[in-house]
Every structure is written in C-alpha cells, then in structure tokens.
Amino acid sequence: MAQAWAGLLLQLWALAAAVRGHEATLDKVDEEDPVVTTVYGKLRGFKKELHNEILGPVVQFLGVPYAAPPTGDRRFQPPESPAPWPETRNATQFAAVCPQSVQEGRLPEVMLPVWFTNSMEIVSSYVQDQSEDCLYLNIYVPTEDDIREGGSPKPVMVFIHGGSYMEGTGNMFDGSILASYGNVIVITVNYRLGVLGFKINLQ
DSSP states (O other), X not given: OHHHHHHHHHHHHHHHHHHHHHHTTGGGSOTTSOEEEOSSOEEEOEEEOOOBTTBOOEEEEEEEEOSXXXXXXXXXXXXXXXXXXXXXXEOOSOOOBOOOOOBTTBOOOTTOOHHHHTTHHHHHHTSSSBOSOXXXXXXXXXXXXXXXXXXXXXXXXXXXXXXXXXXXXXXXOOOHHHHHHHTOEEEEEOOOOHHHHSOOOOO
C-alpha cells in the first residue's frame, strides 16, 4: 500500500508542477476560454466568478487525469502515467468518482464522520456516477496577482479527502474560495477506495 501511495503522490506532484509552471502565463490567455499546457497535453478550463467584492475569479480545470485508468491489468497495481492527449482536452466538468458503497442512493453511515452523516443527501449526490476509471484531479487557479510575490510561482495545496479509505470524493470540495482568498492553487483528488485501493494482506 505504501508503494501505491508513493506512486500516487508522485503523479500528483508531476501534474501540479506542470500546471503551476504555466499558471504564470494564464493572464495572457483569454480568461473566458483559458487553456494551459501540461506535460501530457493542453487543458481547457473555465472561469468562475465568486461574486464577492474581496474575492477574485478562479479558473477551474476539472476532471484532469493524473494516472492511466486502473482497469484490466492495471487493477490492484501502482498508478501509471496517463497517456498524452494530442488535442486540447476539455476540463470543464467532474469525472466519475471511484467505486464505493452506495445503498439506495445513500452512503452507509458506519465509520463516517459527523460532517458526512449530517450532510448525507449532499454527499450522496456527488457519488452517483462511479467508475474504476476515476484517477482524476480538480484544479482551482486564482487569477488575481499578488504584489508581495513579485511574479513568483504560486504555492500548490493538494487536498486528499477522508472517508475511512472507503467513501468520498474530491469532487465535493470546491477549492475556489480557498484558492482566491489564499492566492494559492488548490487541487482536490479522487483515489481508489476500499479493496481496489487499500488491499489487506492477511499473510
């Protein structure tokens, strides 16, 4: 399991570094149709207005692959790099979440934190579209310049959701406000859950 986590974090770092490296030129791109270039190909996101006088807009890149689909021979194996895409990839909507237990449209409450169980209807609405092809990131990039930084690259915060290694998704955590207020790039991540991601070795 440690090897799988190490591979996952390495893929996160590589993609985050690629996005951060191009974020400095984002203000030169049409914010209504923002496109950045990563090591795997071009991504098209969209600008989200936060409608707050102290918070600037944020560019979102949703459903960005950070590993090859963990299906077939890749099931139960450490993550592999995603295949490059030759054309601009639309990153404007969430990808499917990783398989998890859903009973009659609701997550089981066993082993779940209080904030999960108190918001069960909201949580369950994010986990209806499930697939083993689920290793995707959501990236939230602030558009405001910070004079204190002198044009230096923005820091990157990676949020890995909880859920007892069995439930949850990064899709339900909107990083827009944190990105804008903190002037940082925020990344949320989906990762394999349950037996598909955390096998128990009984030997």
